[in-house]
Amino acid sequence: MKAIVIYKSKYGSTKAYARWIAEALSCEALDAKNVKIEDLAPYDTVIYGGGLYAEVIAGVSLITKNLERLKDKKLVVYSTGITPLDCRDYYDKLVLEKNFKGDSLSYIKVFNFLGKMVLSELSLPHRTAIRALKKLMRGKEKPTKMEKLLIELCDADGDFTDKNAIFDLVAYVNNQTKQQA
Ligand SMILES: Cc1cc2nc3c(=O)[nH]c(=O)nc-3n(C[C@H](O)[C@H](O)[C@H](O)COP(=O)(O)O)c2cc1C
Structure with a gap:
């Protein structure tokens, strides 16, 4: 498995998760501003992370707009936000509907982590x-x-990031076979 983590982070929480995930998977974490779609060709697993701003996952269009080129890879998106994790109805309705159109969610597995807002x-x-x-x-x-x-x-008002929260994402990526998300 050749994996890469890409992140877009203004206040640092998405970047912190990117580093923890990359460390757990022994792969690189790159700032999205330094990544072009062509750079993803050598990887079979692409993990994208972005902070939530008005329910939009920052920069996620790098994945969603290029789905045709990325479809054969294992695709994972994580968002960081301050929505309490038990508000899944809010998250599922607004965030998933806003960011993932058509059948894109059948190719992308999504995780949500708590971020920070100081x-x-x-x-x-x-x-x-x-x-x-x-x-x-x-x-x-x-x-x-x-x-x-x-x-x-x-x-x-605080930093709610939690290194242990990456466990399910890492387990999903480590399950080698490309399966429907
Ligand atoms: C203007 C603004 C809008 C935000 N909108 C949301 C939101 O819609 N849902 C959410 O859960 N968190 C929201 N947040 C909180 C951020 O997603 C949170 O601070 C996140 O950890 C930021 O990621 P970053 O540290 O990588 O930039 C918002 C924060 C700001 C400042």
Whole structure:
């Protein structure tokens, strides 16, 4: 098995997972900004990681837009975000629907890990966006389940990354045969 981990990370949590996964698989982890689609040709397993921003997995189009070229490889995508892992309904509906169109999920196995959001580290546009979202949601008289979740997310402030969370992904990749995701 020849594997590669590619990541796009603004605040470092997706990069931390990329390093842990690469270490566990004894392979390289590369920043997506240094990777072109042609560079992936020699690998039979491609693992892509991106932080979640407004439910979009940063940079995941490198995989989803090039699926025809990558279909024969074992494809894994992981996202990092602050959505609590027990909010699977939120994750499955919004994130999967938004990022994976058509039958792409029959070729890609997706994992979600907790990331970090340290408010004092956020860029000004990000801090402003979080504040505006919070204000908007707090103004709701009868917030829906989804709106309550968003308020909870805006209040998250900390590093929730967990090295042990990579176990299932690593086990999936180590299971040598290419199977339907
Ligand atoms: C503007 C903004 C939007 C975000 N949107 C989401 C989101 O939709 N879902 C989620 O779970 N986390 C969201 N987050 C949290 C980030 O996904 C989280 O901080 C992640 O760990 C960032 O990855 P990185 O450290 O690799 O950049 C958002 C954070 C910011 C600043």
